[in-house]
Amino acid sequence: MLRITGGKVYDPLHGIDGQIRDICIHDGKVVDSVDGGRTIDASGMVVFPGGVDVHTHVAGGSINFARAMTPEDHRRTVAFIRSQTTRSGLGGMAPTTFATGYLYAGMGWTTVNEAAVPILSAKHTHEELRDVPIVDKSCCVLMANNEILLDLLEQGEMERARHLVAWQIWAAKAYGVKAVNPGGVAAWKWGNDAKQMAETVPGYTSLTPAKIVTGLAQIIDELGLPHPIHLHCNNLGAPGNISTTLETMKSLDGRRAHMAHLQYHSYGGDDWSTMRSEAPAMAEYFNQQKNLTCDAGAVLFGDTVTITADGPWQHLLYKLTGRKWGNLDVENETGCGIVPYTYRPSNLVNAVQWAVGLELLLLIDDPWRIFLTTDHPNGACFWRYPEIIQLLMCRDFRQECVTQLSEKARERVHLPDIDREYSRFEIAIITSAGPAKALGMPNKGHLGAGADADVVVYDEDEDIARMFGHPRYVIKGGEIVIEEGDIRATPEGREFLVQPSFDREIEDFLRPLFEETYTMSFENYPVEMHRIERPEISECIDVST
Amino acid sequence: MSLNIVNNATCTFCGCVCDDIELHADEERIIEAKKACVLGKAWFLNHTAERLYPEALIDGKEATVDEAVEFAAELLDAATTPLVYGMSNITCEAQREAVGLAERLGGVVDSHTSL
Amino acid sequence: MVLVDIRETKSVKASDIFLQIRPGKDFEVITILRALVKEQPVDESQVQETGLTLEQLQDFVDRMKKAKFGVFFFGMGLSMTRGKHMNSAALLTLAAELNAFTKFVAMPMRGHGNVTGADVIMRWQTGYPFAIQFGRGYPRYNPGEFSTVDLLVRGDVDAALILGADPGATMPQPAIDHLARIPTICLDPKVTHTSRLSRVHITTAATGISAPGTGYRMDEVPLPLRPALKSPYPTDEQVVRRIHEAVLKKPDWLQQGNRMALNQV
Numbered sequence: 062m063l064r065i066t067g068g069k070v071y072d073p074l075h076g077i078d079g080q081i082r083d084i085c086i087h088d089g090k091v092v093d094s095v096d097g098g099r100t101i102d103a104s105g106m107v108v109f110p111g112g113v114d115v116h117t118h119v120a121g122g123s124i125n126f127a128r129a130m131t132p133e134d135h136r137r138t139v140a141f142i143r144s145q146t147t148r149s150g151l152g153g154m155a156p157t158t159f160a161t162g163y164l165y166a167g168m169g170w171t172t173v174n175e176a177a178v179p180i181l182s183a184k185h186t187h188e189e190l191r192d193v194p195i196v197d198k199s200c201c202v203l204m205a206n207n208e209i210l211l212d213l214l215e216q217g218e219m220e221r222a223r224h225l226v227a228w229q230i231w232a233a234k235a236y237g238v239k240a241v242n243p244g245g246v247a248a249w250k251w252g253n254d255a256k257q258m259a260e261t262v263p264g265y266t267s268l269t270p271a272k273i274v275t276g277l278a279q280i281i282d283e284l285g286l287p288h289p290i291h292l293h294c295n296n297l298g299a300p301g302n303i304s305t306t307l308e309t310m311k312s313l314d315g316r317r318a319h320m321a322h323l324q325y326h327s328y329g330g331d332d333w334s335t336m337r338s339e340a341p342a343m344a345e346y347f348n349q350q351k352n353l354t355c356d357a358g359a360v361l362f363g364d365t366v367t368i369t370a371d372g373p374w375q376h377l378l379y380k381l382t383g384r385k386w387g388n389l390d391v392e393n394e395t396g397c398g399i400v401p402y403t404y405r406p407s408n409l410v411n412a413v414q415w416a417v418g419l420e421l422l423l424l425i426d427d428p429w430r431i432f433l434t435t436d437h438p439n440g441a442c443f444w445r446y447p448e449i450i451q452l453l454m455c456r457d458f459r460q461e462c463v464t465q466l467s468e469k470a471r472e473r474v475h476l477p478d479i480d481r482e483y484s485r486f487e488i489a490i491i492t493s494a495g496p497a498k499a500l501g502m503p504n505k506g507h508l509g510a511g512a513d514a515d516v517v518v519y520d521e522d523e524d525i526a527r528m529f530g531h532p533r534y535v536i537k538g539g540e541i542v543i544e545e546g547d548i549r550a551t552p553e554g555r556e557f558l559v560q561p562s563f564d565r566e567i568e569d570f571l572r573p574l575f576e577e578t579y580t581m582s583f584e585n586y587p588v589e590m591h592r593i594e595r596p597e598i599s600e601c602i603d604v605s606t
Numbered sequence: 607m608s609l610n611i612v613n614n615a616t617c618t619f620c621g622c623v624c625d626d627i628e629l630h631a632d633e634e635r636i637i638e639a640k641k642a643c644v645l646g647k648a649w650f651l652n653h654t655a656e657r658l659y660p661e662a663l664i665d666g667k668e669a670t671v672d673e674a675v676e677f678a679a680e681l682l683d684a685a686t687t688p689l690v691y692g693m694s695n696i697t698c699e700a701q702r703e704a705v706g707l708a709e710r711l712g713g714v715v716d717s718h719t720s721l
Numbered sequence: 722m723v724l725v726d727i728r729e730t731k732s733v734k735a736s737d738i739f740l741q742i743r744p745g746k747d748f749e750v751i752t753i754l755r756a757l758v759k760e761q762p763v764d765e766s767q768v769q770e771t772g773l774t775l776e777q778l779q780d781f782v783d784r785m786k787k788a789k790f791g792v793f794f795f796g797m798g799l800s801m802t803r804g805k806h807m808n809s810a811a812l813l814t815l816a817a818e819l820n821a822f823t824k825f826v827a828m829p830m831r832g833h834g835n836v837t838g839a840d841v842i843m844r845w846q847t848g849y850p851f852a853i854q855f856g857r858g859y860p861r862y863n864p865g866e867f868s869t870v871d872l873l874v875r876g877d878v879d880a881a882l883i884l885g886a887d888p889g890a891t892m893p894q895p896a897i898d899h900l901a902r903i904p905t906i907c908l909d910p911k912v913t914h915t916s917r918l919s920r921v922h923i924t925t926a927a928t929g930i931s932a933p934g935t936g937y938r939m940d941e942v943p944l945p946l947r948p949a950l951k952s953p954y955p956t957d958e959q960v961v962r963r964i965h966e967a968v969l970k971k972p973d974w975l976q977q978g979n980r981m982a983l984n985q986v
Contacts, residue, residue, distance in 0.1 A: 120845070122941055128844045132862055135848040140982040142858035145973060149709055149859040151848040157860075158845045184935070184943040188698070189845045251789060252824040376820055386817050388826060389941075582614035582625045585944050612949040618929040621831025621939035631949040636930070653927040655950040659912050663922040671923060671955060671963075678882070678921045679967030681904040685880030687856060691869045692886030694833035696908075697934025697946060700957035701835070701842045704884055707965040709847075709855045712974060714878065717839040718832070718886065719851040720868035721801070 062087050062098025063539060068108035068518060071489040074498075074507035078486045084108060086514040089539040093510050101534060103518050109489050110508050111171030111515030111537065112446075115496035116291070116321050116356045117437040119161045120175050120189035120200075122182045123368045123397040126387050127155040127438070130399055131366055147548050148194075154366045154401070154438050162194035162551070164444045166542050169517030169532045172497070172505050175200040176239055176291060176321065177370050179391040180207075181581075183233040183588045190556060191594040195542050197513075199500065199557040201291045202233040203370055205240030205273050206247040208393040209574050214276040215268035221570065223280045227563035228571065230286075232587035236557045236599070237288035237500075238281055239321075241370040242295050243273035246396050254373040256296045258308045270295050271312040278316040284561040285601035287501025289317035289354075294326045297374050300336040302328050307346055315352050317604065319499055322358020322436040323347075324418035330473075337473035338413055340420035348426050354499040355425070356434040359418030359449055360411070361441035362404045362465075369439060372396040393578055404441075406465040409473070414440075416466075416474035419452055419459070423481045428490040429498065446492070447530035453483040454525050488529075501602065502557065514539040555595040562601075609637070617642055618695065619649035688713035723781060725750070726798065740781065743772035745803040750778075751811040757782040758818055786822045793827040800829070831939040834928065838937035858975050859982060873899040881905045882964075884957060885928065889915035906964075908957050923960050926952030934958060 063086040070082040085095040118124050128135075131154055138153030141160050150160030165173060173193075178186045178200045190198045204210060204226065213222040230238065244255035244262035253263040258271040278290045296305040306326040310318075320326070327343040330336035347353060369375060372388060375398020379386035387399035404411040418440065425431040433450070437443035452459050463477050471477060483491075497506025504513045516536040522528035535543035542550050568583075575583045590596065609630045616625040617639075628640035629650060639650035662674035669677075682688045690708040693701050694717055708715035724736035727744045742750050750771045756763050757779060768775045785791050793816055800809045812827055819825035831837050840850040847853050847860035852867040854860070865871055869888070872878045873896035880903055889897055890913065901918040908925050909916060916922035926932035931952030937943050 125841060125844050125941075128848050129840075129850055132849060135860075135862070140859035142980040142982060143709055143855070143975060144980070145977060148706070148846070149855065150846075151860060153848075155848075157848045182942055184945075185841065185937075185941065188935070188943070192702075192845060250824065252820070379817065380821075388820075390826060581938075581942065581944065584614045585616070585625050589945065610949060612947050615947045615949060616929055616936055616944045618834030618936045618946065620834060621837060623834065623837075623936050623938035623942075623944055625938075625944045629947075629949040634950070636949050650930060650949075653910060653930045653950070655931055655952055657953045659924045661924055661954060663912070663916065663919075665920055666917075671960070674921050674923045675960065675963045675967055678906040678923070679964050679971070681880050681906060681920065682882060682964070683968050683971045685878075685904070687878050688880035688882065689869065689872060689878040690882045690884065691888065692884040693839035694836035695885030695928055696835065696957040697928055697932060697936065698835065698838040698842060698943070699934040700884065700961050701839050702846070703958055703961040703965060704882075705843060705846050707882075707961060707968065708853075709860075710965065710968055710973075712855050712858065713880075714852070714854050714856075714867050714869075714872060715843065715847075716853070716867065716869045716872075717843070717851045718836050719840055720864060721797075721870065 062095040063536065064095055064098065064100045065103050065108060065516060065518060066100055068103030068106045070108045070508065071485050072110060072508040073486055073490045073494040075509050084508055084516055086516070086536065086539045089514055091508055091510055091512040091514050101518065105521060106533060107485065107519040107521055108508070109169065109517045109519065110493045110506050110512070111517055111535070112169050112492045113496040113500065113502070113506050114165070114170055114173040114434060114443065115319070115432050115499060116176045116358070116434045117173050117443055118176060118368055119173060119193060119437070120158065121178055121186035122389060123177065123399060124155055125189065126389060126397070127366045127368050127399050128157065130385055130387050131155055131401060134364065146551055152444065154364060154442055158189050158192035159194060162196055162554070163548055166195040166535055166537060167548070168444065168447060168530055169519070169535050170196065171515035171535070171537050172197045172502070174236070174500060177201065177203055177241065178233060178235060179203050179395045180229055180233040180586070181391050181394055183235070184592060187234060187556070187588055187592045193554065194551040195537055195554060197554045197557065199236035201237040201239035202230055202235035203241060203395040204229065204238050204277060205243035206245070206395050208247060208578070209571065211244070211247060211265070211268060211273065214273055215265055219276065219280070221567065222276065223283055224563040224567040225571065226277070226280050227284055227561040228567050231560055231563070234558050234588040234590070234593055236559055237286055237291050238277065239291040239293065240274060240277055241293040241395065242297065242374070243270040244268065245270070245295055246370055246372055249372040249396055250390060256305065258295065258305060258312060271308070274309055275312050275314065275316070278313055278318055282316055282604040285604050286559055286561065287599050287602055288499065289319050291319045291321055293321045293371065297325045297369070297371050300328050300330040300332055302326055303339040303343055306343065310346065310350060310353060313352065317352050320353055320355035322434065322440070323355040323421055324358040324360065324414065324440065325436070327417050327421060328413065333410055336410055336413055338417045338420055338475055340417045340424055341475055344421060344424035354430045354432070356432040356496070357418045357422050358434055358436040358440050359422065360404050360414040361435065361445050361448060362406050362411070362415060363441065364401070364403045365438045365441055366399065366401045367439045368397065368399045370395050370397050372398045374398065375400050378402065392580065407467060409467065409470050412466045412470035413473050416476045420475050420479065422453055422491070423479045428487045429495045431491060432496040432499065433491045447526040450488055450529045451525040454488065456480055456482050501599065553594055555597050556593050558593065558596055558598050559601060560598050617646040617649060619645050682711055685711070685713070690715045691717070693717040723784070740773055740777060743770065746771045747799050747802065747808045748804040748811055751808065751815055753778055754782060755811070755815050755818060758786070758815070758822070785819055785825065788823055791819065791823065791825040794830050795827065796830040797832065828940060835936040837939050837941060838935065841937055841941055857982070870896050879903050883907045883915050883919070884961070885909065887913045887915050889913065889918050908960055910954070924954045925957045925960055926954050928957070932956040932958070
């Protein structure tokens, strides 16, 4: 039992905006009252629900490839020395699994959604997630380039496609479905890409990216997944790609969708030299589309490593930078590219990217529909979130940063004209309450009775980045895991899954195709339940209402 | 005598790790490894469930696993820089445990990759 | 299929074209291929050194560029001979550069059953794939310094736990001599050369035959192991865990408390 008393509480779901409240915890849950137990005096402190990361890459084949590719970074980064309660690890651009858990919990984030998991290597992802301590986890399975599914979508066999998607979600032990560059990654197996929503995907006769997106979005709604389609649009990173993004949003036709790392999809211009921010146009359109949520995918200047299932884009980035390039092809399902990258304020393109992420966060008016992410590690590492919070809450600091940009860059962006400053209440929405709602996790992101007792207590501090980077206490599932800057406990996190219903006969359809096209046995394909750490199966919902 | 048939068994002899092997086994040996290559067949047919070796040896003398485990822990703990090496022909579950052990010992962990 | 080797192996029968190169000339061959891919002039005398003709090399390049999807499979003949990791790096660069023309990838052929699993797990737990030193309480990596043969030959380790390997039969003699000098513990399904020079041998169940678990294919796809036999011996996993538990009961050599090293050296 635990009582946190005297703190200024920010619980946006319940409209609590800095009022002094007691938070009582019993048996891992927030309760109305407790009798006895420890009391934390949070007078003069700030109380938030634990952070929720809607889109990050922390486990699985691609981030693990990035770890292998960046030993030079491991040597210059923070190292965690083993203790009797903690394992050793390394921070940096692609932190090790144990360090990932400590770093997230260390800044008050208690739930993370691994955004890109191929079914074929889902066992690997789950094994890694077991080694990410403290935080609760979920993952999205990659679908939009699965050749067996694409064939069904092309043939218009939606009923069968729905059973297949449900079967695949359960086979991957996933929580949601991610679509990356629909059709484009499949085309990349032949060195091609799919850039236009209405153009036929190379290798198909009539299938277009638009059909893949709408087909998948429809199926996911019919299945009633708590989290809608998690969509990484075509044409990521390219100048002028706002048209593709808007077209994608229009093709959804009112269906639910979460637009991943919108920053990378909101550019104007015709080429690299004319690239500019189209954040205002994007925000204006997005503000009207109540069916959509998005995450920022914000960029911060500095070193990182980019990893994405978007193989063709990564090849382009390799050609642009001349740096190391790793490519993984995952049979008929997806692929992945890895390129270390440095974002520089002096670089015009990077300057635009930096501004667009912040502009979207500031111009999209409903904080319940845009969430704080950096598409870790693509835009920046997750442990730099406090820097973004400072940029959002402090206009003067932001304007000071704008002065780093070249004059030419400043003409391509809108940040200098934006005066909005986030309140703490709004920060609590974009870091916790909003993403929890978008993920469909009713026990996360708030501090009402029945919520999981994931609570962060910050010291009030004028230095916003320091305040949000160094919580005084972090409570996970009712247990104090961080106290005075020390890791006190490293409980295992849970993993959220969904089990949408499907007709068993779908296996009769899938098995012969699988045996013809895959290199492993069908029976060895699905992830066994025993690999999931503390599984928790979430109910599907009725989306039609 | 009834044979135990295992479908979709995985061969860990080489890095290809084929997982479509059909094994036919009696109590003590695998008598058939269908779909396995020459190397795989030799691998499966060369191991048995018989008790061909002592469960443990200490300084060449037979010992129990309990004694051997205790003595191994003593030797490793007493060392300044113990080495944990090999890792390539054991399961992932054993590998994870071995990395944790090397970390606790403050030693080195290495695999065949370094050769 | 194009086979490149220094001698005519059994695989020649399975290949369409066999390119026999001179021993130790891998780097030169790959570098010439890279030049030809980019249509750069190459020196005839350098071509001669490789044991191949310019026509053969040019034909190879043309075929690679025309392929829809090409793969280089490379093994220890490339990575363990003169040039070592430089050879592998050159081949990876060639594969990357070929993507300007067509789809091309490269994949190492792994000799041992689950060496990929070892790489993958060490990477996610420590950031590094092998040769990892925990002497400061956090992982450090330096092949050549922390790699096994180097450690043994220099006498830099004072105990060894050998898992699923028989270095007593395969390593250079000075390394074997050191293993025999220090207390060595060996876990293996059989009593091996290494067992005979060890102070402790524990017999374990055979991976995938009588021990269940997971193994990684060389393309990093994990697969479940389905044992057909019931072993009278414990698994490696069980024995390593028991040794670990026994070590945990002893006083910890590291001081208490969470610490971070902000500046690694």
